Amino acid sequence: MHRTALHDRHHALGARIIPFAGWEMPVQYQGIIEEHRAVRTAAGLFDLSHMGELYVDGSESAQALDSALVTAPSKLAIGRAHYSMIAAEDGSVMDDLIVYRLGATKYMVVANASNVETVVAALKERLHPFDATLEDATRQVSLVAIQGPLSAGILQPLTTADLSQLKYYASVQGTACGVPALIARTGYTGEDGFELFVAWGDAETVWSALMDAGRGRGLMPVGLGARDTLRLEAGMPLYGQELDRETTPFEAGLGRVVKFDKAGEFTGRAALEASKDAPRKTLVGLRLTGRGIARTGYPVYLPGRDGQVGVVTSGTSSPTVGAPIAMAYLPPDSAAIGTAVEVGIRNQRVAAEVVAMPFYRRPPESKEIV
Amino acid sequence: MNYPDQLKYSVEHEWIDNDGKVGITEFAVEQIGDIVFVELPTVGTTVTAGKPFGVIESVKAVSELFAPASGTVTAVNESLTDSPEIVAQDCYGAGWLVKIEVSDAAEVGKLMMSAAYQDLIGK
Numbered sequence: 001m002h003r004t005a006l007h008d009r010h011h012a013l014g015a016r017i018i019p020f021a022g023w024e025m026p027v028q029y030q031g032i033i034e035e036h037r038a039v040r041t042a043a044g045l046f047d048l049s050h051m052g053e054l055y056v057d058g059s060e061s062a063q064a065l066d067s068a069l070v071t072a073p074s075k076l077a078i079g080r081a082h083y084s085m086i087a088a089e090d091g092s093v094m095d096d097l098i099v100y101r102l103g104a105t106k107y108m109v110v111a112n113a114s115n116v117e118t119v120v121a122a123l124k125e126r127l128h129p130f131d132a133t134l135e136d137a138t139r140q141v142s143l144v145a146i147q148g149p150l151s152a153g154i155l156q157p158l159t160t161a162d163l164s165q166l167k168y169y170a171s172v173q174g175t176a177c178g179v180p181a182l183i184a185r186t187g188y189t190g191e192d193g194f195e196l197f198v199a200w201g202d203a204e205t206v207w208s209a210l211m212d213a214g215r216g217r218g219l220m221p222v223g224l225g226a227r228d229t230l231r232l233e234a235g236m237p238l239y240g241q242e243l244d245r246e247t248t249p250f251e252a253g254l255g256r257v258v259k260f261d262k263a264g265e266f267t268g269r270a271a272l273e274a275s276k277d278a279p280r281k282t283l284v285g286l287r288l289t290g291r292g293i294a295r296t297g298y299p300v301y302l303p304g305r306d307g308q309v310g311v312v313t314s315g316t317s318s319p320t321v322g323a324p325i326a327m328a329y330l331p332p333d334s335a336a337i338g339t340a341v342e343v344g345i346r347n348q349r350v351a352a353e354v355v356a357m358p359f360y361r362r363p364p365e366s367k368e369i370v
Numbered sequence: 371m372n373y374p375d376q377l378k379y380s381v382e383h384e385w386i387d388n389d390g391k392v393g394i395t396e397f398a399v400e401q402i403g404d405i406v407f408v409e410l411p412t413v414g415t416t417v418t419a420g421k422p423f424g425v426i427e428s429v430k431a432v433s434e435l436f437a438p439a440s441g442t443v444t445a446v447n448e449s450l451t452d453s454p455e456i457v458a459q460d461c462y463g464a465g466w467l468v469k470i471e472v473s474d475a476a477e478v479g480k481l482m483m484s485a486a487y488q489d490l491i492g493k
Contacts, residue, residue: 027430028403031403031404032403032404032428032429032430033404033406033429034404036429225403225429225430228430229429229430291407291409291451292407292409293406293407293427293432295432316429316430317406317407317427317429319429324407346409346425
């Protein structure tokens, strides 16, 4: 079991530690709801050092990534990033990724901790025909994220980066809290925020400086529990729940990510073109109108009909919405917004409705406060 | 943490008092985390010692509630339907779950006293 550089700090903070994708990670400190609210109203600090940082470099790195992923990293400007996926030949999702272009030939691909080995193996194979190399820096890079409307105000005095000029899904090399850092305006909470990629041993310095600067303004350490409820409210998929080897991007509502118009072939193209017009299932948002909380794996039915038609992939009692929400896969012809469905919760069928996602969208004025 | 002497405790972290009132312990509250949903049986339901009689849910997980003794449910804490957080706020008082008419007093006799329960949870 791996430990992040902040492991002792999490213990000292009284965090509950759980095994997660081969790492000992904090699931909560003060409580999931309190941490969730801190991120929505002030800011939260996350240790995400379990995520995989993979550097790709070489004269053909751009074309190599275009052929390996469903997006076109060759079209990214230096300093910009995009959400991407790596697909199998059958069009299913092997992982969802953020691709950062760091230089003319240098990229950083951030993978889910649970998929790092899979992604490294697949990328190595796919990069092989090109002049491009892969370096797995997962154990050399710590990732500390600060997320929430007050993030920029807390971070700005501590960094050389001009955050007012740093766009969403952009990154810049500089210093943060006195150490070299890649400062990226990315996140997984539905709020404005930053991800700081630093040398493994610098995580403690960054964490302490940010906590000291932000504590008085409501900054709290946030664990994986609230990270999950935050991303769910924001309508963001989680690999292993909404995305897996049985699912294509089109079925997950992420078809816009797939760039068929890019130059050259890419792994999964033929299967993805077929899936575009014939998805087997559709990811929807559900709001429960009856009593109960839908959880991963619970069956979904149509009212008055026998037989399961769908399955819940994620669900919780939403701290911000104040109601039970869920994501589920339904047959494409039963997935329209407003469709009445029922979720099987233990021995009962509980009424629910297909609703638009995201469940929560941050207020526009809370964007980019510096 | 607080484990009142007048209660008896089960290995599944429920308590029962002399009147058959049942709830969960402070240790259970801490383990579960933010309580957002409680599902309880209706009055008249028969419950069996060590078997599930309801569920309590946090933001993240579902936990079963296990009857500390066998009997018949005679009252249910209806206020938990709209305010499940009361369980965490006052687990030995306003946050009680159900009241049962115990069918075999010997089962209650076998439950733990406060000191033994605290040993169990390592306090």
